[in-house]
Amino acid sequence: xxxxxxxxxxxxxxxxxxxxxxxxxxxxxxxxxxxxxxxxxxxxxxxxxxxxxxxxxxxxxxxxxxxxxxxxxxxxxxxxxxxxxxxxxxxxxxxxxxxxxxxxxxx
Amino acid sequence: xxxxxxxxxxxxxxxxxxxxxxxxxxxxxxxxxxxxxxxxxxxxxxxxxxxxxxxxxxxxxxxxxxxxxxxxxxxxxxxxxxxxxxxxxxxxxxxxxxxxxxxxxxxxxxxxxxxxxx
Numbered sequence: 001x002x003x004x005x006x007x008x009x010x011x012x013x014x015x016x017x018x019x020x021x022x023x024x025x026x027x028x029x030x031x032x033x034x035x036x037x038x039x040x041x042x043x044x045x046x047x048x049x050x051x052x053x054x055x056x057x058x059x060x061x062x063x064x065x066x067x068x069x070x071x072x073x074x075x076x077x078x079x080x081x082x083x084x085x086x087x088x089x090x091x092x093x094x095x096x097x098x099x100x101x102x103x104x105x106x107x
Numbered sequence: 108x109x110x111x112x113x114x115x116x117x118x119x120x121x122x123x124x125x126x127x128x129x130x131x132x133x134x135x136x137x138x139x140x141x142x143x144x145x146x147x148x149x150x151x152x153x154x155x156x157x158x159x160x161x162x163x164x165x166x167x168x169x170x171x172x173x174x175x176x177x178x179x180x181x182x183x184x185x186x187x188x189x190x191x192x193x194x195x196x197x198x199x200x201x202x203x204x205x206x207x208x209x210x211x212x213x214x215x216x217x218x219x220x221x222x223x224x225x
Contacts, residue, residue, distance in 0.1 A: 091210035
């Protein structure tokens, strides 16, 4: 299985801050990567696919980059509704695997 | 707007079989891959497996010996059976629709908590 490792595990930030989350794959996955946002008690929500393509309806303050083994999710200006846990997921091969999550908390 | 809804018992005894159904509304179940994903409390996400509307399946090797999925296109439903459950199978179970390269998930159910306990 491809292991996905996110860092940091949690980050404290203020409204308006720029936040960057990284995700590393244990082997190259080209651009076969997605990012999800999950709020407590809710299902994950797809934010980005193909490493950098914004899902329809997702605000443009979210962006993704990277290829191969190293990827980043950036929130350019953190909004109150962005406090949540974020997961990366490799979409390269079976079984699909997720990172352990990064919790974005209010500073 | 596509909606997914999981249903099934919230409590299953150890060694028994967990059975869940996902009902798709607002769109056809046809021509998509449909997955089950689970999340133990306070932990990350684990993909269990997927089924295409033709009935073709792919399972996570870690669970393959215990998983069976089926689809009923006439009812716009697909189902999960997980046999010989233990406390380690206690989790919120989500159903989800495959998207893009069919390996990611664009629509999710709200999730249903299944507890394995005697």
